[in-house]
Amino acid sequence: MNLIDRYLHEVGRYLPRKNRADILAELRSTLIDTLEGRIQGPASGASEEDVAALLKEFGPPQKVAASYSGQGQYLVGPALYPLFRLIAGIVLASVVGAQLLALVVLDLVGGQPIQPWETLAKVLNSIPAAIGWLVITFAILQWFDVRPELDEGPWDPRSLPEVKETETVKRGECIFGIVGGTLLLAFLNFFPERVGFFSFPGGPFFANPVIVQYLTWINLALLAGIALNIYLLWRSRWTTAGRLARIVVNVISIFVLALLFQGHNAWLAEHGAGNFLSSVEMFSADPAANAGLVGMQAFRLAFGIALLVLIIDTAAQIFRLVRSVLIGGPTPETLEA
Amino acid sequence: MNETEFSDLYTNLTQELRRGVLVLATLSQLREAKYGYALINSLAERGLEIDQGTLYPLLRRLESQGLLESAWNVEGSRPRRYYALSPLGARVLDALCADWRSLTGIMDNLLESSSNHKEKI
Numbered sequence: 001m002n003l004i005d006r007y008l009h010e011v012g013r014y015l016p017r018k019n020r021a022d023i024l025a026e027l028r029s030t031l032i033d034t035l036e037g038r039i040q041g042p043a044s045g046a047s048e049e050d051v052a053a054l055l056k057e058f059g060p061p062q063k064v065a066a067s068y069s070g071q072g073q074y075l076v077g078p079a080l081y082p083l084f085r086l087i088a089g090i091v092l093a094s095v096v097g098a099q100l101l102a103l104v105v106l107d108l109v110g111g112q113p114i115q116p117w118e119t120l121a122k123v124l125n126s127i128p129a130a131i132g133w134l135v136i137t138f139a140i141l142q143w144f145d146v147r148p149e150l151d152e153g154p155w156d157p158r159s160l161p162e163v164k165e166t167e168t169v170k171r172g173e174c175i176f177g178i179v180g181g182t183l184l185l186a187f188l189n190f191f192p193e194r195v196g197f198f199s200f201p202g203g204p205f206f207a208n209p210v211i212v213q214y215l216t217w218i219n220l221a222l223l224a225g226i227a228l229n230i231y232l233l234w235r236s237r238w239t240t241a242g243r244l245a246r247i248v249v250n251v252i253s254i255f256v257l258a259l260l261f262q263g264h265n266a267w268l269a270e271h272g273a274g275n276f277l278s279s280v281e282m283f284s285a286d287p288a289a290n291a292g293l294v295g296m297q298a299f300r301l302a303f304g305i306a307l308l309v310l311i312i313d314t315a316a317q318i319f320r321l322v323r324s325v326l327i328g329g330p331t332p333e334t335l336e337a
Numbered sequence: 338m339n340e341t342e343f344s345d346l347y348t349n350l351t352q353e354l355r356r357g358v359l360v361l362a363t364l365s366q367l368r369e370a371k372y373g374y375a376l377i378n379s380l381a382e383r384g385l386e387i388d389q390g391t392l393y394p395l396l397r398r399l400e401s402q403g404l405l406e407s408a409w410n411v412e413g414s415r416p417r418r419y420y421a422l423s424p425l426g427a428r429v430l431d432a433l434c435a436d437w438r439s440l441t442g443i444m445d446n447l448l449e450s451s452s453n454h455k456e457k458i
Contacts, residue, residue, distance in 0.1 A: 019397075025409075026373065026418045030389060033374035033417075059390055067390045068397065 003051045004031055007061060014065030023068055031058070076138045079147045084138050086326055088131065093247070093318045095130045099123055100251060104258045104307075113266070114259055116217065169232045169242070177229040185222045188215060197295040206292045208299060210263035214256065221256040224249045243321040250314040257307040264300035268293070359387065361437055363395060364430045367405060370421035396420050404429055 008024050008031075015023055032043045035054055039046050058064060066073065076084050103119060106112045188195060192215065196207040211218065228249045235242055271293060272282070282290040338346075366379050373393060380387050399405045404426035410419050422430060 023393075023397075025416065026393065029415055029417050030373050030393070032415060033372075034389075037374070037378075064390055067394045 003048060003055060004028065007031075007055050007058075010061035011065050014062050015068060019068070027064075031055075074142055075135065077142050080138055080142055083148050084134070086322070088134055089322055089325055091130050091134055092127065093322070095126050096123055096251065097314075097318070099126060100254060100258075104254075107258060107262050113262060114255075116255075116259065119255070167238055169236050169238060171233060171236070174229040174233040178226055178233070181222050181226040181229070185219065185226070188218060188222075197298070206295055208296070210260060210267050210296075210299075214259050214263060217256045217259055221249075221253045224252050238324075240321065240325060243317055243324065247314060247317050247321065250310055250317065254307060254310050254314065257303055257310060261300060261303045261307055264296055264303065268296055268300065271296075359391065359395060360399065361430075361433050362387075363392070363399065364404065364422060364426060364433070367420055367422050368427070368430075370408075370419040372410070372417040372419050374417075376420070399426070 008028055011027065012020050012024050031054065035043050035046050035050065038054065039050055099119075099122065103114055107114050188211070192212045193207055194205075195211050196205060198205055228245050231245060232238075232242055282293055362380060362385055363376070366376055371379065373389070373396065376396075377387060377389065377392060396405060396407070400407055400420070403423060405420045406423045406426075407418050407420045409416050
């Protein structure tokens with residue numbers, strides 16, 4: 001009998017509190033009924049072997065308890081999971097996006113230079129924390145068995161989104177990206193001293209010191225871009241993984257462009273030409289000495305525009321990703337840039 | 338496919354097939370109140386073996402759906418929980434019986450035509 005008590009105690013540990021006593025009482029009565037049926041006599045006459053054999057047949061306590069929990073035990077169950085996935089995507093994009101945005105703003109307005117490694121560590125640390133809070137929130141909802149109200153109105157098959165070409169990756173763009181990226185990579189690394197500009201046709205060459213300074217980061221962004229294009233070419237269709245990869249690569253590029261932009265800012269400020277007008281004034285006063293200023297202004301402007309374009313593109317990509325996860329289908333052509 | 342894979346697949350499919358009929362089988366035996374052990378025996382006597390780990394959770398589910406009613410009976414040598422069809426359960430059982438008969442008719446037809454086809458080949 002002792003074995004049965006121990007068995008029931010162990011089963012009880014895994015049962016929901018609400019029905020525990022009731023289930024255990026029923027299980028006890030069943031076990032004894034079965035035992036008596038087997039030995040054809042009162043349970044008190046059963047040997048320990050008889051009881052052990054019976055319990056072995058019933059199965060391990062955890063398994064027996066689990067069979068009472070109906071649809072299984074979940075931290076975040078199937079009813080909540082689609083919502084969880086959607087919100088996780090939004091939360092992650094916002095957490096990472098907000099940090100990068102804050103950083104760029106602090107850098108541009110507050111004049112606090114970006115620290116690449118610190119930034120990376122901060123962003124990486126914030127991801128598990130965000131996911132953790134999200135899981136805790138959903139686990140609480142699951143505990144109280146909250147079920148999201150699904151929109152179950154009448155469904156019309158004609159409302160299905162049309163399959164558009166936007167689902168397929170544009171091969172030309174990918175090949176252009178790979179070739180262009182490789183050429184740029186080769187040029188920057190083999191001829192770093194040739195990265196710059198002629199102040200005027202036939203004039204002296206001015207090497208851009210900022211680009212060379214951040215060459216490692218530029219290489220990283222270019223390599224990531226090339227890898228992404230190879231992947232997209234290989235998949236040939238836009239998938240969730242592809243869109244996510246593009247967002248990641250864009251974020252890396254935004255980061256590197258912000259570094260370059262900030263680097264040009266610092267260089268220009270150092271040379272007494274923080275704004276465009278002062279460079280023009282200095283240039284017209286002494287063209288030979290200040291030839292570099294206008295060129296550096298142009299570089300800064302180009303990086304600034306690229307930064308802006310990339311941020312908009314990334315926002316659009318995130319929107320498309322969320323949309324495709326939400327709808328689970330292709331995105332309309334109107335969203336394609 | 339080797340023998341083990343075949344047997345795993347086959348076991349899975351039979352279990353799935355059986356799972357579908359267990360509700361009907363259980364309801365059919367509860368027009369009069371029975372406790373779990375007696376119910377298992379009564380099903381086994383008629384050729385349907387059911388695992389205890391399957392039956393008890395099933396009984397609770399059917400009760401929570403309002404198809405069964407249960408009560409503890411403390412008159413015997415030990416307390417036992419007796420289950421019986423509720424009025425709703427009795428109605429559902431009648432309807433399911435009709436479905437079952439029509440389904441077996443359809444299945445017989447299907448299987449017969451399939452085995453005829455096999456013979457021709």
